[in-house]
Amino acid sequence: MNASEVRFCPRCGSPITQAFRFGKTRPSCPECGWVFFADPKVAVAVLVQNAGMILLVRRANDPQRGKWTLPGGFMDAGEDPRQAAERECLEETGLQVRVNRLLEVVSHPADSPGAHLVLYYQAEYLSGELQPGDDAEQAAYYPLDRMPALAFEAPDTLQHYLSQGK
Numbered sequence: 001m002n003a004s005e006v007r008f009c010p011r012c013g014s015p016i017t018q019a020f021r022f023g024k025t026r027p028s029c030p031e032c033g034w035v036f037f038a039d040p041k042v043a044v045a046v047l048v049q050n051a052g053m054i055l056l057v058r059r060a061n062d063p064q065r066g067k068w069t070l071p072g073g074f075m076d077a078g079e080d081p082r083q084a085a086e087r088e089c090l091e092e093t094g095l096q097v098r099v100n101r102l103l104e105v106v107s108h109p110a111d112s113p114g115a116h117l118v119l120y121y122q123a124e125y126l127s128g129e130l131q132p133g134d135d136a137e138q139a140a141y142y143p144l145d146r147m148p149a150l151a152f153e154a155p156d157t158l159q160h161y162l163s164q165g166k
Contacts, residue, residue: 002111003027006036043115044085045072046123047158048097053143054158057092057136059151063114067151070158071136074115085121091134097123118152 006016009029016036019028027036047070048055056068071092075084082099089097103120110116132139142148150158 003036003038009034038110040110040116041114042075042081043072043118044075044081044088044121045070045118046085046089046097046099046121047103048089048095048123048125050125050141053141054147055089055093055095056140056142056148056150057132058138058140058148059135060132060137061135064151068142068148069151070120071139072118073135075119081119082121085119085123088134089123090128092132092136093128093139094131094133095128096126098126099123 003026006027008014009016009032011034012029012032014029014031016027017030018025019030019035020026021028021035028034046055055071057071058068059065071089072085073088073092075081079087085099086097089095099121101122103122106118106120108114108116108118130139130141147158
């Protein structure tokens with residue numbers, strides 16, 4: 001939810017006004033003092049290599065339906081980011097992986113749709129049979145010299161990772 005969508009106080013039901021609170025103009029309740037703070041949406045993604053190829057999924061839904069990306073998705077509240085990345089990979093590819101390290105954190109403006117922070121991890125294959133699931137219509141390994149058109153910020157993350165020679 002963004003600030004423009006907040007119309008009534010979730011505590012007391014009073015109409016919301018804009019007030020300068022905590023260093024910024026924010027939706028606030030003049031009756032009970034509740035203040036709206038926009039929390040970022042956090043997503044995770046994993047980079048999994050196998051024999052010099054990169055694991056990708058083709059998106060079944062908008063945004064960027066039909067484009068390929070690293071397996072990933074939104075983190076649930078209270079979920080460990082590494083476990084979220086492993087869960088998303090399993091849901092989208094049927095593969096169980098283990099996250100080894102954080103590669104990159106990419107931020108997006110607060111008013112942009114989708115994730116505001118994306119945590120990219122390197123992970124290794126543990127088990128499972130490659131098959132698309134959840135919101136992926138295909139899952140496949142691609143050789144680095146024949147990568148399809150990618151969605152989101154994955155190209156920057158892949159370039160960063162590959163330029164390190166890892």
